[in-house]
Amino acid sequence: MPARHRRALRIWLGCVALLIAVMILVGGATRLTDSGLSITEWQPIMGVVPPLSDGDWEKAFAAYQKIPEYTELKRGMSLDEFKTIFWWEWAHRFVGRLIGVVFFVPFVGFWLAGYTPRNYLPRLIGLFLLGGLQGAVGWYMVKSGLVDRTDVSQYRLAAHFGTALLILGYTLWLLFGLGKDEQTPRDVPRSRAPTWVAGAILLLMFLQLLAGALVAGLDAGFGFNTWPLINGAFVPDRLGEASPWYLNLFENPLTVQFDHRMLGYMVVASTLAQLAWLALKRAPYQLIGSALTLALLALLQAVLGVWTLLLVVPIPLGLAHQAGAVVVFCTAVYHLWLTTRVNAPEKSHAPASA
Helix, strand or coil: CCHHHHHHHHHHHHHHHHHHHHHHHHHHHHHHCCCCCCCCCCCCCHHHCCCCCHHHHHHHHHHHCCCHHHHHHCCCCCHHHHHHHHHHHHHHHHHHHHHHHHHHHHHHHHHHHCCCCHHHHHHHHHHHHHHHHHHHHHHHHHHCCCCCCCCCCHHHHHHHHHHHHHHHHHHHHHHHCCCCCCCCCCCCCECCHHHHHHHHHHHHHHHHHHHHHHHHHCCHHHCCCCCCCECCECCCCCCCCCCCHHHHHHHCHHHHHHHHHHHHHHHHHHHHHHHHHHHHHCCCHHHHHHHHHHHHHHHHHHHHHHHHHHCCCCHHHHHHHHHHHHHHHHHHHHHHHHHCCCCCECCCCCCCCC
């Protein structure tokens, strides 16, 4: 592939990845400001135009006044207050539409111009389809809070957030694949152990982020705001009070927050252990540097999470914590990709002269 083609594709996918990260953060702000149910309709095309007249605003406000969130929690809200939460949700949806345009238009242009490698074409089509699925999942989430609930389902919120992470990770993987390939002798076998370890850590981080989405969905971060103990104990009582027992993992705020903490400890410990293992293994310096960066970011993210909890989730810290989670996830994706390109050779029993 010509270098200029590769560079153009990398810039394009980099912009798409950046917009996805921005959308995740705007979605976090939408959640923290309780703005996610302010738009009660899904209009993929016409919804890009916000209310432009007083009559349009009154109509949008009237629709919001019919849902349980308003009737049970926010009765008496003024039109100006409604406009504030409306703009957050509109911005979240607008960024989603913008991502679709920024992806699709250059995709067609690069394809027609012959820039897109043949093996990338189905992958990019799959990425576009995932983006469309994410829009449907987002509306499916919003629908859960329009009739019988005053908030969206934590299950659907976690699904929406998890899908966004998968799309971001896949976009980055395609982006990294357009970089310069590492030159490794073909006759030197590579050890797969670093890749398996990096993959396990990435999976653990993904589970931790899903647990964080459940914490947000249940507003579990606004309770039990002590650390390192919860209600005076490291392992508090009432973790299993819901019946059947497995509902505690998803619907008991205390258990959900406890699980989020434990997974956080596991993420930090696993990244530090990976760093020590690669150093002792005398892995290539690129892998050690990547593992060191990941471990430091995971540790900083844990500290930020504790700080956010102790201050009862102020919006700026809540957004910083979510941004940190995205950065750590992206770093873990890069580290995994790097292990598939730059790896320590397997030990050989052949004579040194060979």
